[in-house]
Amino acid sequence: MERRTLLGTLAAGTAGLALGAHTTKALAAASPQTNPLADYVARPFDFGAGLAGLSKDLLAEHLTLYKGYVGRTNSLLKDLLAAEKEGKKPAMVQELHRRLGFEFSGMRLHEWYFEGLSATAAKPTENHPLHQAIAATWGSFDLWWTAFKATCTMPGIGWAALVKDPTTGRLMNAWFQDHENAIPVGAQALLVVDVWEHAYVKDYGATGRGKYVDAIKPLIHWGAVEHRF
Ligand SMILES: [Fe+2]
Incomplete structure (x- = not known):
């Protein structure tokens, strides 16, 4: 999915779609590595x-927290591969699997989240197929946003996401508990919003998640989100 998104983004870049310097720079840094065993x-x-x-x-x-996920993903991948090769006890290997799901997903979701935020170029593209699909599903953009904000503010620690089932094209608002639980398998995340406490408590307090989501709304980089559609 990452590779598909990236390639689509690069192709559109040559077609003149304005993604903004922030997103273009970040996506360029996400180029598929030629060595699949290289560190993230x-x-x-x-x-x-x-x-x-x-x-x-x-x-x-x-951003410091995000870098922690990257570092722990690299460490866990090394430890897991070594444990598998060495035939370590199942309980040890299974715990590494559990941790990897948390850390890798935490790394990737933060990348999509930061990629989807921008101080500029944030407005939806009028008549983009994504917005036609949103209107066809929820009735209007505003009705979708109301439902999406409700997803963002549901109790729990995790992520709210607008996802697409690539097998049917169906759009869904989804909740990812922690980083790795309840993700619709195979769904392509179009927009993700971090609603862990660290994403908003410093600015809005423990009860301020709704205000944080309101602040996020005009920062959504629709150029990046539309490209994932
Ligand atoms: Fe976060």
């Missing part, structure tokens, strides 16, 4: 002067 590298998300509604301190802390 934290992508260079740079929000410049910042994002309205999210403090620089919050963003800096969040």
Whole structure:
């Protein structure tokens, strides 16, 4: 999915679709590696002067957390492969599997989240097939957003996402518990919003998730989201 998204993005870039310097730079850094055993590298998300509604301190802390997921993913992949090759006890290998699902998904979801935020080029493209599909599914963009915000603010720690089932094209709002649970298998994430406490408590307090989601709305980089459709 990542590769497909990237290739689609690069192809559209040559067709003149404006993704913005922030997203273009970040996607370029996500180019498929020629060595599949190479370490993952934290992508260079740079929000410049910042994002309205999210403090620089919050963003800096969040990016540091993201880098932690990248580092732990690399460590776990090494440990898991070594344990498998060495025939370690099943309980040890199984725990590494469990941890890898958490850390890898945490890494990738943060990349899609940061990729989908921008201080510029945030407005939806009028008449884009994604928005036609949203209107056909929920009735209107505003009705979808109301439902999506409700997903964002449901109790729990995790992620809200707008996803597409590539086998039918059906759109769904989805909840990913933690990072790795309840994801509709095979669904393509179009838009993800981090609703762990670290994403908003510093700026909005423990009860401020709704205000945080309101702040996120005008920051959504629809150029990136539409490209995943
Ligand atoms: Fe996060």
